[in-house]
Amino acid sequence: MEFDPNFHSGFVAIVGRPNVGKSTFLNRIIGQKIAIMSDKAQTTRNKIQGVYTDNDSQIVFLDTPGIHKPINKLDDFMEKSAFSALKEVDAVLFMVSATETRGAGDNFIINRLKEIDKPVYLIINKIDEINPNKLLSIMDIYKKALDWKEVFPISALQGNNVDELMANLKALLPAGPQYYPEDEVTDHPERFIVAELIREKILMLARDEIPYSIAIDILSMKTNEHGNVDIQADILVDRPGQKGILIGKQGSMLKKIGTLARQDIEDLLGSKVYLKLWVKVHPGWRNESSVLKSLGYKK
Numbered sequence: 510m511e512f513d514p515n516f517h518s519g520f521v522a523i524v525g526r527p528n529v530g531k532s533t534f535l536n537r538i539i540g541q542k543i544a545i546m547s548d549k550a551q552t553t554r555n556k557i558q559g560v561y562t563d564n565d566s567q568i569v570f571l572d573t574p575g576i577h578k579p580i581n582k583l584d585d586f587m588e589k590s591a592f593s594a595l596k597e598v599d600a601v602l603f604m605v606s607a608t609e610t611r612g613a614g615d616n617f618i619i620n621r622l623k624e625i626d627k628p629v630y631l632i633i634n635k636i637d638e639i640n641p642n643k644l645l646s647i648m649d650i651y652k653k654a655l656d657w658k659e660v661f662p663i664s665a666l667q668g669n670n671v672d673e674l675m676a677n678l679k680a681l682l683p684a685g686p687q688y689y690p691e692d693e694v695t696d697h698p699e700r701f702i703v704a705e706l707i708r709e710k711i712l713m714l715a716r717d718e719i720p721y722s723i724a725i726d727i728l729s730m731k732t733n734e735h736g737n738v739d740i741q742a743d744i745l746v747d748r749p750g751q752k753g754i755l756i757g758k759q760g761s762m763l764k765k766i767g768t769l770a771r772q773d774i775e776d777l778l779g780s781k782v783y784l785k786l787w788v789k790v791h792p793g794w795r796n797e798s799s800v801l802k803s804l805g806y807k808k
C-alpha cells in the first residue's frame with residue numbers, strides 16, 4: 510500500500526443513548542456499505558459499524574455496545590471493556606436527541622467521556638423536529654458538560670448539516686492509510702461470501718440429493734434503519750424434484766439452511782441478519798449468460 514500524505518483516515522466511535530439516531534446517521538453517510546469483518550477489524554475491541562470512504566479520506570465508524578449505564582456486574586464489566594476501547598479512537602461523536610431532555614443516561618456517558626483524552630463532538634440530532642428558536646437553549650444544556658471539540662446540530666434523517674460535520678471530522682483525522690480497500694466495503698464481496706455461505710449449508714445438509722447444480726442469487730442486501738441487515742436470496746435449481754428436497758417437509762429443510770446460514774452471516778457482518786430464502790426452478794440456468802452475469806460469474 511503506497512503512502513499518500515494527502516489521504517486522511519482514522520477511527521471514530523459513535524456513542525449515545527438508544528434511539529437518538531446513531532444508526533440513521535451511519536445509514537445516511539454510508540448506505541448499505543458494510544466492512545467485511547477481517548482480522549484487521551478484530552484488532553480493535555469495538556465493533557465496526559461502517560466504513561466511509563471517499564477520494565481523500567476513510568473513516569471507520571465503531572459501535573460501543575457497552576457504554577450505557579451499567580445495571581449489573583456483567584454489564585459493569587462489559588462497560589469497562591467498551592470504555593477502554595474508546596481510548597483507541599481518533600474522535601468520539603456523542604449524539605443526543607433535540608427532542609429528549611438531558612437525562613441520567615446522557616450524564617453517565619458524559620462522565621465516562623471526561624476520562625478520555627480524545628476530541629469529543631456533541632451532535633444534537635433530530636433538529637428537524639424542533640422549533641429553531643429552541644436550538645440555542647438546547648445547546649446551553651450541554652455546553653458546559655464537557656470541553657466539546659465541536660458542536661453540530663444535525664438531522665440525520667433529512668441530512669441537515671451532515672456534510673459540514675463530515676468535512677470537519679475529515680479535517681481532524683491524521684494522514685493515514687486506507688485501512689479497507691474500497692471493494693471490501695461495497696456490497697459485492699459480501700454478496701459473494703453470503704452466497705457461498707448459503708451454498709455451503711445446502712451442500713452440507715443435502716449433498717447426496719443436490720449436486721453442484723444450484724446457484725444462489727442475492728436479490729438484495731440492505732442495512733435497515735436499525736443497523737440490521739435484510740437479505741433476500743433465490744436458490745436456483747435445475748429440476749422440480751430438487752426444489753422439493755430443498756424446501757423439505759413443511760419447509761423444514763429450507764428453515765434449517767436459513768438458520769445455519771444466518772448465524773454465519775451474522776458472525777461475518779457483526780450485525781443481526783434477516784435472511785429470506787426462496788427456491789426457484791430455473792432449468793438450464795448455467796447456460797444463460799444473463800443469469801450468470803447477474804450471479805457474478807461473468808464480467
Ligand code: GDP
Nearest residue numbers: 527528529530531532533635638664665666735
Ligand atoms: P439509535 O438507537 O441511536 O441507532 O437510533 P436510530 O437510528 O435507530 O433512530 C431511532 C429513531 O429515531 C428512528 O425511528 C429514526 O427514524 C428516528 N430518527 C433518527 N434520526 C432522526 C432525525 O434526524 N430526525 C427525526 N425526526 N427522526 C430521526
Ligand code: MG
Nearest residue numbers: 531532735736
Ligand atoms: Mg442503532
Ligand code: K
Nearest residue numbers: 736737779780
Ligand atoms: K449493526
